[in-house]
Amino acid sequence: MVTRRAILFAGLNAVRCISIISLILVFASTVLVMVHNIEAVNAFLGHADTSDAQNCDYIEGSTVPNQPAGVFWAVVSSLLIEFQAIILF
Numbered sequence: 665m666v667t668r669r670a671i672l673f674a675g676l677n678a679v680r681c682i683s684i685i686s687l688i689l690v691f692a693s694t695v696l697v698m699v700h701n702i703e704a705v706n707a708f709l710g711h712a713d714t715s716d717a718q719n720c721d722y723i724e725g726s727t728v729p730n731q732p733a734g735v736f737w738a739v740v741s742s743l744l745i746e747f748q749a750i751i752l753f
Contacts, residue, residue, distance in 0.1 A: 726738075
């Protein structure tokens with residue numbers, strides 16, 4: 665018969681496995697978002713001469729604000745999320 669301690673041990677290991685998988689997914693999705701944002705910024709800078717693009721709040725196709733240092737803060741935010749995931753791992 666399975667004891668209560670064995671069930672508790674298996675349950676805690678399952679929670680630990682789920683948390684490790686979720687941290688890996690957070691890290692991978694943050695890298696993906698950062699790559700997507702940088703590609704969108706590069707495309708935006710290639711067509712920055714149009715006045716239509718200058719009137720937007722965010723760079724089209726990204727989460728980067730269209731303001732001075734917006735790219736910097738978007739990248740810093742992504743890096744902080746990655747460092748948190750690494751520390752929690």
